[in-house]
Amino acid sequence: MVLHDPIKPLIRAPLTDPFGRDISYLRISVTDRCDFRCVYCMSEDMAFLPKRDLLTLEEIDRVASAFVSRGTRKLRITGGEPLVRRDIMNLFRSLSRHLASGALDELTVTTNGSQLARYAQELADCGVRRVNVSMDTLDPEKFRKITRWGDLSKVLAGIEAARAAGLRVKINAVALKGVNEDEIEGLMQWAHGLGIDLTLIEVMPLGDIEPARLDQFLPLSMVRARLMDRYTLDDDAYRTGGPARYVRVRETGGLVGFITPMTHNFCESCNRVRLTCTGTLYMCLGQEDAADLRAPIRASSDDTLLYRAMEEAISRKPKGHDFVIDRRRPRAAVGRHMSVTGG
């Protein structure tokens, strides 16, 4: 619906799904490429998309801006590794106009941190206030094993650069059975010591990878119970607009977030949709249904077709996902890797 008054600017109705959830959060995967090969995320010999299939940065801006005009208040740039896409700062720079106009509350990024030392100041200059850095361990050897190609010292330098640029850093760590489960307390102590919050994520069955999912899955209910043996965890109302639920640790004063798609389904309050680097819109991380937004933008320079495709897509947003990791379903619940849909 378009409410048009010739005196006031064009006001478009927010996008609302069939379950009454306002879609106010768009995550954009700007590339499927990454300079790491995390074992739970990608196989070592990933085949990447040909460059011609990708939306240009201008096309990404166009789709993002259409969402902003229909009620999106938060944009997260992700990937693959978003900071390895060529000229990515052009996108941040152009999207920052929506922060300046007040149409957008937040422009943020999820990164593996490898390029952060180079880009932290520019991100801050574009109005980015917070960055999520994915880091599952503080042990350089283990870091190399998990990421296959990563260098922990670069990520730590990136985190320092981000802090120096005034960005608020949050660490995201995937809890992995037998890999970093003994380190979670250490990660928390380190992060909280620097005034950084830590969010833990349950491994999700996305994309086929070599090690069996079942071997990696560590329920966060168990991690939480272990932390509670040593710390006092108070439920906290803090929200970032994402799926994490937080506790404040009395002894450290810091926050720990839990993203628990497996042990506690967080779909009821889902306000998110995800755009891939080829212009496919996924209405749910854990379902296959998707809408193509590349065809409507390439068919016309006018946004009418784009708006129609967006509305039609949101009218099909499912109630939730049905991830299961069990021995009867050893294959991935969803064939796409996280690097395709964007974490």
Ligand code: SAM
């Ligand atoms: N390269 C960026 C990064 O490392 O943050 C952004 C993309 S990455 C796919 C986003 C997040 O998804 C990371 O925190 C990563 O650990 C997480 N992730 C990837 N595959 C996952 C899976 N199967 N289950 C849970 N989290 C996953």
